[in-house]
Amino acid sequence: MNQGRHPIKTVEDIPFFSEDRYWGKAPKEELEKAVSLIVDKGWDEFQVVFKDKFDATFEENRADWRFVIPVSKDFTVLDAGAGMGRISIPLARVVKKVVALDQSFLRMKFLKLRAGKEGLTNIEVNVGDIFDRPFPNESFDLIVMNGLLEWVGATNRFKNPREAQIVSLRIAKDLLKKGGYLYIGIENRIAAANLKAIDHSGLRFTSYMPRFIADIYMKILKGRRYDTYTYSRKGYIKLIKESGFDLSNIEFYLPFPGYNLPRLMIPHNNLYALRFAIESIKPPYGLKGRAIRILVTIPLVLRLYRYLFFSFGIVIKK
Numbered sequence: 001m002n003q004g005r006h007p008i009k010t011v012e013d014i015p016f017f018s019e020d021r022y023w024g025k026a027p028k029e030e031l032e033k034a035v036s037l038i039v040d041k042g043w044d045e046f047q048v049v050f051k052d053k054f055d056a057t058f059e060e061n062r063a064d065w066r067f068v069i070p071v072s073k074d075f076t077v078l079d080a081g082a083g084m085g086r087i088s089i090p091l092a093r094v095v096k097k098v099v100a101l102d103q104s105f106l107r108m109k110f111l112k113l114r115a116g117k118e119g120l121t122n123i124e125v126n127v128g129d130i131f132d133r134p135f136p137n138e139s140f141d142l143i144v145m146n147g148l149l150e151w152v153g154a155t156n157r158f159k160n161p162r163e164a165q166i167v168s169l170r171i172a173k174d175l176l177k178k179g180g181y182l183y184i185g186i187e188n189r190i191a192a193a194n195l196k197a198i199d200h201s202g203l204r205f206t207s208y209m210p211r212f213i214a215d216i217y218m219k220i221l222k223g224r225r226y227d228t229y230t231y232s233r234k235g236y237i238k239l240i241k242e243s244g245f246d247l248s249n250i251e252f253y254l255p256f257p258g259y260n261l262p263r264l265m266i267p268h269n270n271l272y273a274l275r276f277a278i279e280s281i282k283p284p285y286g287l288k289g290r291a292i293r294i295l296v297t298i299p300l301v302l303r304l305y306r307y308l309f310f311s312f313g314i315v316i317k318k
């Protein structure tokens with residue numbers, strides 16, 4: 001059994017289990033400046049100068065999926081790929097301890113400062129790659145992979161992105177205590193919304209394409225392989241099964257409006273809840289509004305629509 005690793009170094013009291021790898025849409029220098037500004041001048045100044053610049057906000061709703069899991073004050077949680085801490089912070093208020101792990105030192109430094117501002121002493125931040133298995137097996141009651149699984153393929157440690165995803169899930173399974181929960185928040189490969197959006201690859205429509213076509217397309221247009229795999233519901237079930245989880249303990253939710261802001265967690269099998277959610281958001285007037293009202297009364301339409309929903313919240317019990 002793996003007993004966890006020793007840090008390779010510690011910088012500003014933050015242990016490193018792997019080398020730093022910056023992650024974020026804004027350039028690294030911007031986040032460096034922002035972190036220095038927080039240290040020198042405080043959070044008010046940060047909010048003025050860097051408003052909406054990073055994935056940082058004082059709102060604490062990204063972890064609202066937690067209501068579908070019996071999270072308790074005894075829980076020790078791993079927030080894997082914790083980013084700017086939009087899940088670690090709200091979770092820390094309701095559990096015993098949150099262990100945040102991210103490849104990016106600047107993101108972990110930001111989270112540490114944020115935890116300090118909130119007076120939260122139960123958040124531990126770590127720089128590390130999930131593939132380096134920094135923690136002993138069976139350490140956690142809950143592991144969160146929100147917006148992580150689609151990115152773990154961006155490594156050359158494995159033959160292909162799918163293999164990387166399976167290994168990351170196997171590691172999560174090893175790190176979970178028996179009876180613990182894994183929560184995955186992730187996009188749906190075949191979501192209708194992908195027609196209008198840019199995929200993680202930075203290009204349009206790549207999630208819909210067969211992988212080998214997406215790969216060729218990426219190599220031509222971006223000069224690198226396609227490695228941000230997402231799946232349909234069926235695809236996730238297959239992936240999770242291959243990772244060794246027991247499928248009798250898996251629940252799919254449709255987070256509304258999306259997994260990064262889960263106001264509602266609609267159970268995949270609850271068509272009434274889905275209808276309620278759609279009726280609540282679509283105004284009942286205008287041609288489109290009225291057509292939608294009629295369509296949602298047809299169970300087959302709802303049944304099909306949930307397969308095209310934007311994203312999934314997946315809860316797996318070990």
Ligand SMILES: C[S@@+](CC[C@H](N)C(=O)[O-])C[C@H]1O[C@@H](n2cnc3c(N)ncnc32)[C@H](O)[C@@H]1O
Nearest residue numbers: 023081082083086102103104128129130146147
């Ligand atoms: C889309 S962000 C999600 C952040 C956060 N979970 C949230 O929901 O707000 C993905 C994060 O995963 C981190 N990451 C990517 N690959 C990783 C890996 N192999 N090990 C640890 N962290 C990783 C990135 O540095 C980034 O901060």
